[in-house]
Amino acid sequence: MDKNDWRTLRRMPLFSGMNDAIVEQVIGGARPRVYEKGTSLFTQGAPAKAFYLILDGWVRVFRTTPNGEETILSVFQAGESFAEGALFLHGFYPASADTVTPARLLAVDGASLRRAINANPDIAFLMLGALSHHLKEMIEQVELLKSLSAPQRLAEFLFRLGPPAEKSFTVKLPFGKALLARRLGMKPESLSRAFQRLQPVGVQVERDEVIIDDVEKLLRFASSDEP
Amino acid sequence: MDKNDWRTLRRMPLFSGMNDAIVEQVIGGARPRVYEKGTSLFTQGAPAKAFYLILDGWVRVFRTTPNGEETILSVFQAGESFAEGALFLHGFYPASADTVTPARLLAVDGASLRRAINANPDIAFLMLGALSHHLKEMIEQVELLKSLSAPQRLAEFLFRLGPPAEKSFTVKLPFGKALLARRLGMKPESLSRAFQRLQPVGVQVERDEVIIDDVEKLLRFASSDEP
DNA sequence: CGCGGCGTTGATCTCTGTCAATACTTGTGG
């Protein structure tokens, strides 16, 4: 774990503005481990052992429905943490997770996290903050699913991808379109069509490069009732 | 606050199996207050002052979309708590809430909750548990929205409404059908039709009374890929 | 009795999933 890793950790929402001492107390003796693409980290229903901090790569969290399909709940990247909640539930992971790229992760043991919280109540507030953040994200996802059309959800997603307060910008899609489609609650075919629908609003796609001409216009489309 | 109220509190998921001393530390000096139907408790974007415990009645949590519509996120009943997360976010409620029936609530001040946590770390674990629980609920809602049809979501909901391990049962719908429809992410018209679709699976509706003939069959319908 | 809120029903239209065919990309082995 080098200097860069520590910077990544310090910048994580989980540790918002805390010093290295706190970070060290939380991660305890955890050492970074490398996972190859497609490695399963934990499975829905398995005993909850740890939560994870991402140093590098992308991770996908999903649920397997009774009839065997996978529903993507979220996709996390370097600098984010996940599965904190599982440790305070009733002992079992409520979802599964695996890596979608090669990844380097820190797995923090549940028992040692509890010890850290007891030793230093500040850490409790960090965890409460992280959980609240995840909760807010899920709340927003529910709102989007219930109130917006597929192209509008895509517009929302692209908007959040861009730098704040830019009139126009270019981004590389963070992960494959098949995964993106399911993350947004639609089929890959619908994602293709959603991109087409966004052309009149100033969105161009080439491979995994997306050009947004007019953020204003994009946002107006996302929140209009006339799709 | 009478004996009954204390029993309600002790049974809340938030306080799972804790004694009155803990309950008292959490609620601090909060006194129950009566709200008439339709009273707003807090609004999206307002400074987060408190979280709530429901002693009586029903509460609806929703977000107002940019174009003015309301999306229902959850509906809570007596014995449940909500808005804990807002206190650990960045100072603002991410959603609005109001009462859908006359209600009696306990509002626990954010500042005093923080003091309680610092005084007794056990309380931190209670709050972490409550937040994890809410997060899990939202996760499940996302899964249902992404993977099931409207009638299937209704079937799921009815199933959870019933007593565990009964072959057949009758329930009164907990709230109006218009609200139920939006809670399930559909329009009232679609809810009517969803109920019709459930007749062949042994579901009969009369007013707000629902009869489930065969729970097994209902569940099979909810998790089949042939709607 | 008539009125207003709530729920249902019907007709229609749009969106999204499905199925199938076709590029295009990437990787592999000859």
Next chain:
DNA sequence: CCACAAGTATTGACAGAGATCAACGCCGCG
């Protein structure tokens, strides 16, 4: 280096789900 195979993305035709708009029925209430 090329040919081929496999995975990934797009496109088209179609069917079904759900939204929308409008009308009607049903209660409860003044």
